[in-house]
Structure formats: structure tokens, C-alpha cells
Amino acid sequence: MNTDIRISVGFWQHPKTKKTIRRLGLEGVMALQVLWIWAAQNRPDGNLRGMDGEDVELAAGWEGEEGRFFATCFGLWIDEDAEGLRLHDWEEHNPWVSGSEARRVAASVAGKASAEARRQRKLNRTETNRNEALDCVEKAWNGSSTPLPSPKKLRSKNTTPQGSTVNEGRARARVDVPEGGDGLCPEHHEAEEWSGDRVEPEAPDVLDGALDASMEFLELRELYDRLARCEAPLAGHDAYKMLRAGRVWPGLARITQAIEEWGETPRWKRGYAPGLKRFLAERWWLKSPDVDDVQGAASDAGREPDTYSRLLEEARKQKEVRA
Structure with missing residues (x-):
């Protein structure tokens, strides 16, 4: 105006x-x-x-x-x-x-364009960081320095035509043989050696479980960074793998509920939240925040919060000021 x-x-x-x-x-x-x-x-x-x-x-x-x-x-x-x-x-x-109305319209258009550009840059950075973190998790889960194939490449590996049966040639060649045989006729062995008509057995999709677990850990890591304590991208991954391997993983929903409950305690709000590795290894989702928070507050007295917790607390205060 x-x-x-x-x-x-x-x-x-x-x-x-x-x-x-x-x-x-x-x-x-x-x-x-x-x-x-x-x-x-x-x-x-x-x-x-x-x-x-x-x-x-x-x-x-x-x-x-x-x-x-x-x-x-x-x-x-x-x-x-x-x-x-x-x-x-x-x-x-x-x-x-x-000319004020024309300036207002021009400023509005420029502001929307600038906001859209910032939003797009943020989306690009988020996608890049997520892909890099997923690659790290997949490498750690596989226990190898060689990166795992992406889900897209993995699913496109099977090129069997629609309507055909995998290893159909092997199924047709199976005959009744005496005990100790392999159940395949000699002609089939010869056919397998001919590369022009070789039938490849379908590779089991053994990495689906690993990829699902990797995505679940990324969600857990992002949640813990936001509500509890910022750490390295793979912090807590070993403890997560042990829980999954021992079949004692309670599920992401239960962990999320526990993190949210602990996040409301004074101890966590002061920046004394444990690392994700300790949270999972000690199974904090089975503890009661009402009791353990009093004990933890006494043990934390006089100790300075770590760098990540301090940065998280400062970010929360700035957000409250802007709101």
C-alpha cells in the first residue's frame, strides 16, 4: 500500500x-x-x-x-x-x-518464481542426499565395497517373455530315470551347451529384503535426526541389523511411537538424547520415559550436550522464534 x-x-x-x-x-x-x-x-x-x-x-x-x-x-x-x-x-x-499495482503484480510473479526455484533446488538436494545415503546403507548391509544394483536394474533383470514358463526347456526335458540320475535327458545337456538356445535359470530376487530394510533404516535415521539427535547417516545401522537378524525388531511404527514419547521428556529436550545405536541396543522402546527420565536427568547433570544435540536445540529455538 x-x-x-x-x-x-x-x-x-x-x-x-x-x-x-x-x-x-x-x-x-x-x-x-x-x-x-x-x-x-x-x-x-x-x-x-x-x-x-x-x-x-x-x-x-x-x-x-x-x-x-x-x-x-x-x-x-x-x-x-x-x-x-x-x-x-x-x-x-x-x-x-x-504504478504501485503493476509493481505489486510484478513482485508477486517474481516472488513465486523465486520460491519455486528454491523449492526445486531443495528437492534436488534432498533426492541427491537420499540416494547417496541409500547407497551407503546398501553397501553396509551387503558387507561389500561394491554397490548393490538399484531396484530398477534389479527388477529389469528378468527378461522372460510374458506367458512363457521359466526353465520351460528344462521342464520339457525331464524324464523318469533310475535313482542317482539328474532327471535330464542327454539331449537337454547338449542343448544347454549351445549358447543360441541356452535357458538361463531365473536369479532369485534375494536383495528385495535388503532394499526394503535399507529404506526402513533411512526413514528411521531421518526420524531420529529430526526428533532426537543428529548423527552420521549410518549411525545405529549395526544395532538395527542385529535386531533384524535376531528377529526381535519391533517394527518402525513401535520405534516411532517410542521416539515421540521420549522426545517430550525434559531430558531429551535439553539435548541429552542417546545415539540411535544405544537407543536400539538398550531397547529403549521397552522403557518407561516417566521413570528413566528422572534417573537420566540426575546422571546428566553438569554434562554439556554433544555438538549434534546442541545444533539440534538451536535449530528448534530458531524455528520457535520464526513461528
Whole structure:
């Protein structure tokens, strides 16, 4: 919204101003300037369409004889065109005010474009970080320095035509043989050696479970960073694997509930949340926050929070200030 208007230094010596003073007194000039200020805030283009003489006098705050102010200003300070009433030469005398709407629209468009660009950059960074973390988790889960194939490549490995049976040639070649045989006729062994008609057995999709577990750990890691304590991307992964291997993993939903419950305790809010590895190894989801928080607070007295916890606490405070 406009906060000021421009008045020429020669305003008081202008013949139209002198006529207005002679006909209406200084109150008339004051009402005229009130009308200009009202227009800058409500009709920045100077167009008074839809208004009549009474509306103009109300906008100007005129308290004199009804109709006298409008009758004096019409033809001097107020013109009329096909759209209705208009302030005389408003765009010429107040170009900054009259262009405020165009500037607002341009700023709005530029702001939306900038926000969309920032959002896209953030999405790209998030996707890149997620892919890198997933690669790290897959390597750690596989126990190898060679990265695992992506789910897309893994699922595209089977190229068997739709409607055919895997190892169909092997199934057709199976015959009844004496005990100790392999159940395949000699012709089939020869056919397998011929690369032009060799039937490859379908590779079991053994990595599906590993990929699902990797995605689950990434979700757990992101949740713990946000609600408890920021750590390295693979912190706690060994403990997670042990729980999965021992078949004592309670599920992500139960872990999430426990993290949220502990996150409301004073001890965690002060930045003394344990690492994810300790949380999983000691099975904190089986503990009661009401009891253990009192004991933990006493043991943590006088100890400074770690760097990650301190940064997390500062981020939370900044978020509360912005809200």
C-alpha cells in the first residue's frame, strides 16, 4: 500500500488552488488533499469509477454544505470519461503511486518464481542426499565395497517373455530315470551347451529384503535426526541389523511411537538424547520415559550436550522464534 503522495512546490500558487480557496476556504483544500491520500491507498490509478458526488465528498471528509465540494472540484480537480470519474492528471503528477499495482503484480510473479526455484533446488538436494545415503546403507548391509544394483536394474533383470514358463526347456526335458540320475535327458545337456538356445535359470530376487530394510533404516535415521539427535547417516545401522537378524525388531511404527514419547521428556529436550545405536541396543522402546527420565536427568547433570544435540536445540529455538 502507498504511504505518501507527491505535491508540487507550486501547488499553493496555482490558479486552481486559489479558486478552490476562494470558493471553499482552506477547508476545501484540506478536503482535496484528504481525497488524494484516500485515492493513493484505495484507488492508486486515480480512477474513481463507480463513485458519485456524495461518495467523493465522503472520501474527502468534506463536512461543509452537501454537494458544494464536488461541484467546485468537478472540472478543476476531477474529470469524467467513459469509465466514470477520474482525478485530473493523476498519473502525470503521481507516477509512483499510479504504478504501485503493476509493481505489486510484478513482485508477486517474481516472488513465486523465486520460491519455486528454491523449492526445486531443495528437492534436488534432498533426492541427491537420499540416494547417496541409500547407497551407503546398501553397501553396509551387503558387507561389500561394491554397490548393490538399484531396484530398477534389479527388477529389469528378468527378461522372460510374458506367458512363457521359466526353465520351460528344462521342464520339457525331464524324464523318469533310475535313482542317482539328474532327471535330464542327454539331449537337454547338449542343448544347454549351445549358447543360441541356452535357458538361463531365473536369479532369485534375494536383495528385495535388503532394499526394503535399507529404506526402513533411512526413514528411521531421518526420524531420529529430526526428533532426537543428529548423527552420521549410518549411525545405529549395526544395532538395527542385529535386531533384524535376531528377529526381535519391533517394527518402525513401535520405534516411532517410542521416539515421540521420549522426545517430550525434559531430558531429551535439553539435548541429552542417546545415539540411535544405544537407543536400539538398550531397547529403549521397552522403557518407561516417566521413570528413566528422572534417573537420566540426575546422571546428566553438569554434562554439556554433544555438538549434534546442541545444533539440534538451536535449530528448534530458531524455528520457535520464526513461528
